[in-house]
Amino acid sequence: xxxxxxxxxxxxxxxxxxxxxxxxxxxxxxxxxxxxxxxxxxxxxxxxxxxxxxxxxxxxxxxxxxxxxxxxxxxxxxxxxxxxxxxxxxxxxxxxxxxxxxxxxxxxxxxxxxxxxxxxxxxxxxxxxxxxxxxxxxxxxxxxxxxxxxxxxxxxxxxxxxxxxxxxxxxxxxxxxxxxxxxxxxxxxxxxxxxxxxxxxxxxxxxxxxxxxxxxxxxxxxxxxxxxxxxxxxxxxxxxxxxxxxxxxxxxxxxxxxxxxxxxxxxxxxxxxxxxxxxxxxxxxxxxxxxxxxxxxxxxxxxxxxxxxxxxxxxxxxxxxxxxxxxxxxxxxxxxxxxxxxxxxxxxxxxxxxxxx
Amino acid sequence: xxxxxxxxxxxxxxxxxxxxxxxxxxxxxxxxxxxxxxxxxxxxxxxxxxxxxxxxxxxxxxxxxxxxxxxxxxxxxxxxxxxxxxxxxxxxxxxxxxxxxxxxxxxxxxxxxxxxxxxxxxxxxxxxxxxxxxxxxxxxxxxxxxxxxxxxxxxxxxxxxxxxxxxxxxxxxxxxxxxxxxxxxxxxxxxxxxxxxxxxxxxxxxxxxxxxxxxxxxxxxxxxxxxxxxxxxxxxxxxxxxxxxxxxxxxxxxxxxxxxxxxxxxxxxxxxxxxxxxxxxxxxxxxxxxxxxxxxxxxx
Numbered sequence: 001x002x003x004x005x006x007x008x009x010x011x012x013x014x015x016x017x018x019x020x021x022x023x024x025x026x027x028x029x030x031x032x033x034x035x036x037x038x039x040x041x042x043x044x045x046x047x048x049x050x051x052x053x054x055x056x057x058x059x060x061x062x063x064x065x066x067x068x069x070x071x072x073x074x075x076x077x078x079x080x081x082x083x084x085x086x087x088x089x090x091x092x093x094x095x096x097x098x099x100x101x102x103x104x105x106x107x108x109x110x111x112x113x114x115x116x117x118x119x120x121x122x123x124x125x126x127x128x129x130x131x132x133x134x135x136x137x138x139x140x141x142x143x144x145x146x147x148x149x150x151x152x153x154x155x156x157x158x159x160x161x162x163x164x165x166x167x168x169x170x171x172x173x174x175x176x177x178x179x180x181x182x183x184x185x186x187x188x189x190x191x192x193x194x195x196x197x198x199x200x201x202x203x204x205x206x207x208x209x210x211x212x213x214x215x216x217x218x219x220x221x222x223x224x225x226x227x228x229x230x231x232x233x234x235x236x237x238x239x240x241x242x243x244x245x246x247x248x249x250x251x252x253x254x255x256x257x258x259x260x261x262x263x264x265x266x267x268x269x270x271x272x273x274x275x276x277x278x279x280x281x282x283x284x285x286x287x288x289x290x291x292x293x294x295x296x297x298x299x300x301x302x303x304x305x306x307x308x309x310x311x312x313x314x315x316x317x318x319x320x321x322x323x324x325x326x327x328x329x330x331x332x333x334x335x336x337x338x339x340x341x342x343x344x345x346x347x348x349x350x351x352x353x354x355x356x357x
Numbered sequence: 358x359x360x361x362x363x364x365x366x367x368x369x370x371x372x373x374x375x376x377x378x379x380x381x382x383x384x385x386x387x388x389x390x391x392x393x394x395x396x397x398x399x400x401x402x403x404x405x406x407x408x409x410x411x412x413x414x415x416x417x418x419x420x421x422x423x424x425x426x427x428x429x430x431x432x433x434x435x436x437x438x439x440x441x442x443x444x445x446x447x448x449x450x451x452x453x454x455x456x457x458x459x460x461x462x463x464x465x466x467x468x469x470x471x472x473x474x475x476x477x478x479x480x481x482x483x484x485x486x487x488x489x490x491x492x493x494x495x496x497x498x499x500x501x502x503x504x505x506x507x508x509x510x511x512x513x514x515x516x517x518x519x520x521x522x523x524x525x526x527x528x529x530x531x532x533x534x535x536x537x538x539x540x541x542x543x544x545x546x547x548x549x550x551x552x553x554x555x556x557x558x559x560x561x562x563x564x565x566x567x568x569x570x571x572x573x574x575x576x577x578x579x580x581x582x583x584x585x586x587x588x589x590x591x592x593x594x595x596x597x598x599x600x601x602x603x604x605x606x607x608x609x610x611x612x613x614x615x616x617x618x619x620x621x622x623x624x625x626x627x628x629x630x631x632x633x634x635x636x637x638x639x640x641x642x643x644x645x646x647x648x649x650x651x652x653x654x655x656x657x
Binding site for chain 1: 388389390403404407408436439440443446447448451452455456457458459460461462463465466467468469470471472473474475477478479585589592593596625627628630631634635637638641642645
């Protein structure tokens with residue numbers, strides 16, 4: 001169908017929702033966007049090569065510079081921005097965990113917020129009700145999240161593709177409903193408050209910048225461990241699993257075992273992120289762990305580039321920092337996210353910084 | 358109480374079944390979980406309220422409520438079908454040969470987009486569907502059944518029968534079944550695949566619009582976020598009945614509605630939304646083909 005006609009058609013569809021004015025406005029915007037697009041396309045063929053170069057940032061100097069920059073970051077920034085970066089760090093860990101599942105092993109997990117929630121709640125309950133400190137509760141909460149990852153793996157092992165996605169989605173919803181309704185344990189929608197901040201070698205964390213360094217340290221740990229695992233035999237097995245499950249099995253890879261590993265290893269990082277989130281916020285409630293949260297994490301992985309650690313970090317930073325920069329457009333954030341997902345799939349399925357083949 | 362719950366379950370189940378049909382038809386042909394289908398249903402509900410509002414404003418509703426309802430129903434079906442057509446063309450067609458997860462993620466993107474599009478243009482608060490018919494129920498063997506419930510059950514059964522006839526008896530229906538079996542072969546035999554897929558989306562979205570419209574009338578309230586949970590439940594219904602199978606989707610819808618209504622009545626209504634997921638997981642584990650699904654080796 002003619003593109004111009006199709007735009008007219010779409011504007012007509014928006015008529016009941018946006019009114020005559022809104023539809024006309026949409027028509028005008030869409031037409032100018034289309035003309036703009038045509039002009040660009042005609043004026044330079046170079047645009048056709050919009051394919052971003054395959055970025056490989058493993059130059060040591062670049063990394064060292066980045067490290068120094070990130071270490072110096074809290075000195076020049078207001079508390080508010082440090083806060084944003086702490087949150088970004090937590091999401092990076094979360095997205096790296098999901099990347100193990102989606103990007104490395106090709107299993108779509110749409111209920112990742114469930115593990116995030118389990119990590120946060122396990123930590124909060126252990127720290128508040130059992131009185132364990134941050135460092136006492138952390139390993140236990142990681143253990144619990146990993147075990148919950150294993151439990152989810154059981155039904156997931158027999159499924160693949162979109163069925164797995166739906167089951168994980170169901171798992172996420174069930175956890176969310178449980179958190180909301182199991183009042184005796186989770187305090188229902190009111191959430192848990194008074195969660196302790198970590199202390200380091202007897203040194204109480206009081207300032208935000210200290211917390212920034214703790215999160216930063218965990219991000220580094222996550223990157224190194226995940227990279228190590230990815231470059232090992234396990235990582236290669238995951239890749240094989242992602243490319244062709246049947247072929248992988250024929251090559252002697254125990255697909256069941258590696259699916260188990262991927263799901264629980266991914267869950268481990270969600271547990272860590274949940275723990276950090278809980279102790280950072282000092283308060284958690286089921287509100288923070290909805291389906292939208294899971295989708296948000298998926299977006300970070302997909303937009304950045306599933307399978308690439310640099311890509312996933314970029315994606316998380318973009319999705320956390322960008323909305324802060326563009327605060328006036330807060331309302332349109334999700335609208336843009338949805339559009340971004342579709343456009344990404346159509347024009348650049350490998351993400352901004354593509355994963356390696 | 359027991360039979361009353363079953364009756365309520367059948368009413369809701371009819372709605373689930375109508376939505377599930379859209380899932381199952383699309384899955385049968387494209388092997389795609391059309392995540393945005395729930396949003397089309399939500400749009401149908403909104404359009405119903407918008408058109409009824411327009412008809413009330415010009416005074417038609419007062420003269421003949423039935424005509425106003427039928428007209429707005431027709432209009433929202435037409436608009437929703439058009440939405441379904443547009444979604445397929447923009448978000449799924451370019452991805453037809455992409456890796457399997459790409460269209461699913463694109464569908465999630467469409468779903469987020471449509472939800473926020475409706476929220477931004479219509480506001481985040483609940484919309485009210487005007488009360489047009491008497492809600493007083495008809496007493497019948499200790500049961501109370503409202504006119505609306507009868508309307509919903511009758512309409513959903515009628516539409517299912519029509520769809521069944523369409524798919525089994527018409528030329529287009531035959532082509533649809535052929536495309537579902539083997540796309541390449543069907544195209545070699547001269548079937549216009551693109552058109553058949555469009556038709557599938559148009560029909561599925563139309564059915565979802567009817568479901569949305571009826572739910573808006575039944576509950577009286579509509580919110581931009583109703584699409585997600587209804588969509589997931591309908592998907593569970595489709596899987597329960599055997600995804601890809603049209604009678605299966607109907608059966609699954611009714612079973613799910615009844616189970617949910619009974620469980621909410623006797624077990625715990627707080628977990629009402631969880632039953633669908635539990636059924637879904639159990640079915641996928643025990644009998645991934647569903648109740649009426651055909652065996653096909655590598656599906657779940």
